[in-house]
Amino acid sequence: MTGGSIFWAVIQRELQIAFQRLGDLVSPLMFYVLVTALFPLALSPKREVLQNLAPAVLWIAALLALLLSMNALFRTDVEDGSMEQLVIGPHSLPLIMLAKTVAHWLVSGLPLVLLAPLLAVTYYLPAEGVRALCLTLLIGTPTLSLLGSIGAALTAGIRQSGALLALLVMPLMLPVLMYGARGTDLAAQGETISGPLYLLGAFMVLSLTLVPLASAAAIRVSLD
Amino acid sequence: MWTWFHKLASPPHFYRMAGLLRPWFFWPAVILTVIGTYGGLVLAPPDYQMGDGFRIIYVHVPSAYLSTTIYGLMAVAAAVGLIWRIKLAHAVAASAAPIGASFTALALGTGMLWGKPMWGAYWAWDPRLTSELILLFIYFGYMSLRASFEDVNKADRASAVLAIVGVINLPIIHYSVIWWSSLHQGPSIKKLDAPSITGDMLWPLLIMILAFTLFFAAILLYRVKAEVLDREQNSRWVRDLVSGEV
Amino acid sequence: MADFLAMGGYAEFVWSSFGLTAIVMVFNVIAARRRLRVSLERISTRVAHQVRTAPLQQANGKEAIES
Numbered sequence: 001m002t003g004g005s006i007f008w009a010v011i012q013r014e015l016q017i018a019f020q021r022l023g024d025l026v027s028p029l030m031f032y033v034l035v036t037a038l039f040p041l042a043l044s045p046k047r048e049v050l051q052n053l054a055p056a057v058l059w060i061a062a063l064l065a066l067l068l069s070m071n072a073l074f075r076t077d078v079e080d081g082s083m084e085q086l087v088i089g090p091h092s093l094p095l096i097m098l099a100k101t102v103a104h105w106l107v108s109g110l111p112l113v114l115l116a117p118l119l120a121v122t123y124y125l126p127a128e129g130v131r132a133l134c135l136t137l138l139i140g141t142p143t144l145s146l147l148g149s150i151g152a153a154l155t156a157g158i159r160q161s162g163a164l165l166a167l168l169v170m171p172l173m174l175p176v177l178m179y180g181a182r183g184t185d186l187a188a189q190g191e192t193i194s195g196p197l198y199l200l201g202a203f204m205v206l207s208l209t210l211v212p213l214a215s216a217a218a219i220r221v222s223l224d
Numbered sequence: 225m226w227t228w229f230h231k232l233a234s235p236p237h238f239y240r241m242a243g244l245l246r247p248w249f250f251w252p253a254v255i256l257t258v259i260g261t262y263g264g265l266v267l268a269p270p271d272y273q274m275g276d277g278f279r280i281i282y283v284h285v286p287s288a289y290l291s292t293t294i295y296g297l298m299a300v301a302a303a304v305g306l307i308w309r310i311k312l313a314h315a316v317a318a319s320a321a322p323i324g325a326s327f328t329a330l331a332l333g334t335g336m337l338w339g340k341p342m343w344g345a346y347w348a349w350d351p352r353l354t355s356e357l358i359l360l361f362i363y364f365g366y367m368s369l370r371a372s373f374e375d376v377n378k379a380d381r382a383s384a385v386l387a388i389v390g391v392i393n394l395p396i397i398h399y400s401v402i403w404w405s406s407l408h409q410g411p412s413i414k415k416l417d418a419p420s421i422t423g424d425m426l427w428p429l430l431i432m433i434l435a436f437t438l439f440f441a442a443i444l445l446y447r448v449k450a451e452v453l454d455r456e457q458n459s460r461w462v463r464d465l466v467s468g469e470v
Numbered sequence: 471m472a473d474f475l476a477m478g479g480y481a482e483f484v485w486s487s488f489g490l491t492a493i494v495m496v497f498n499v500i501a502a503r504r505r506l507r508v509s510l511e512r513i514s515t516r517v518a519h520q521v522r523t524a525p526l527q528q529a530n531g532k533e534a535i536e537s
Contacts, residue, residue: 150385150389154369154382154385154386155369155372157373157378158372158373161372164365164368164369164372167361167364167365167368168365168368168369168386170361171358171361171362171365171390171393171397172389172390172393174358174397174400175393175396175397175400178400178401178404179400182404214385214388214389217381217385218382218385221378221381221382221385222378222382224375224377224378
């Protein structure tokens with residue numbers, strides 16, 4: 001198989017497996033809705049309060065939902081031995097890791113991006129804010145998935161890793177969160193969002209190219 | 225020259241050198257700390273803005289400097305261990321982490337004690353304090369990851385990957401916070417710069433920085449010795465050493 | 471002397487900072503020494519145990535060969 005086709009083959013297989021377990025698909029979404037609902041209940045349902053909170057809450061809840069789903073990214077493959085086959089196989093491991101992460105984002109990240117505008121309405125976020133939220137999430141969540149994959153690869157061999165993955169990966173995610181949430185906030189106030197968007201794009205490109213190398217190295221460590 | 229370097233990478237040789245060098249780092253560190261403290265607390269004139277309160281700088285700046293420098297050293301050692309597979313480099317990285325974490329905590333604590341009299345609040349989410357806090361989390365993450373593996377080699381390699389990734393992350397976080405702070409000008413922004421520092425205030429600071437660095441070197445050598453012993457415990461030279469000491 | 475201790479009104483902040491520093495440094499020394507001591511003790515116990523049981527292991531080995 002050529003480099004390109006192994007990429008799509010892995011994605012296809014991952015998607016097939018994912019759609020066999022639809023429950024797993026839904027839980028990040030449910031988590032996103034639940035956490036978003038917590039703030040009006042815990043703090044205040046007033047328009048002014050929620051509008052202020054909207055960019056941060058909608059971004060943080062998406063980040064946490066995505067983070068939760070990362071634990072399972074490589075774990076089952078390591079445990080059933082299929083990851084080992086891929087590592088010793090003839091194909092480029094970073095490419096395979098990238099394909100797995102992309103598939104994971106398609107299943108766990110993209111639905112969050114699609115759900116976000118609906119939740120933004122419940123927070124009275126103005127139209128420019130909703131647009132900014134969707135754009136930043138669209139560009140930001142792939143980066144988050146990629147960064148999370150490093151933690152997932154490092155902890156794949158550890159049985160009781162608990163919150164270790166989150167602890168390792170959250171510092172990495174902070175810049176994306178900052179530019180995404182604060183950028184959305186700026187846009188909601190009428191400012192331009194191009195600066196943060198460019199930076200988020202830069203982070204995504206950087207992650208796409210560098211992270212697979214790191215996660216490939218990490219998964220090799222976990223497998224030995 | 226290379227033979228010296230190669231010899232150093234040999235565990236028994238390093239163990240012996242570490243033991244010999246340690247007092248030469250530790251006692252100068254103690255002396256310099258005393259001199260620097262006296263210089264900072266007694267000899268340096270009070271700051272026109274902050275009076276005697278600015279003297280916290282003599283412990284805050286050295287600890288902040290150590291916290292980041294140690295992390296850099298840790299990442300370099302981890303990379304050396306990963307690329308050239310030198311076990312001793314991994315031992316250095318593992319030993320440096322707890323020391324770095326303690327000085328990061330100290331930098332945060334002294335930073336908070338400086339903040340209250342200086343700007344009226346114990347905490348502010350300004351670039352330096354925020355980055356320092358994230359650094360503390362990164363240290364904890366590194367140490368937790370190490371502790372999760374039973375096999376030392378796995379722990380070494382996994383934490384090395386983490387350390388290297390973290391090195392890229394830290395400057396990005398720092399500059400991100402600075403960038404956002406610069407956007408939001410307004411009365412809520414306090415002038416969070418250090419007081420301008422004159423010559424007779426400066427020399428105790430330099431002495432303290434040197435003192436802290438020597439102190440770190442001494443403690444590091446202690447810890448690396450312990451690491452080396454653990455890793456080489458089945459080897460001949462360790463058994464001979466221990467039997468000799470018993 | 472009282473002026474020195476008062477630190478121009480910033481006494482609690484300055485002395486706490488230096489106190490914290492002293493604590494962190496002492497803690498580092500104690501922890502590092504303890505780490506080394508624990509390693510040495512653990513290894514010497516293991517080595518001593520192996521030395522003590524070596525004749526026994528040798529004897530067992532001899533019996534295994536002879537039988």
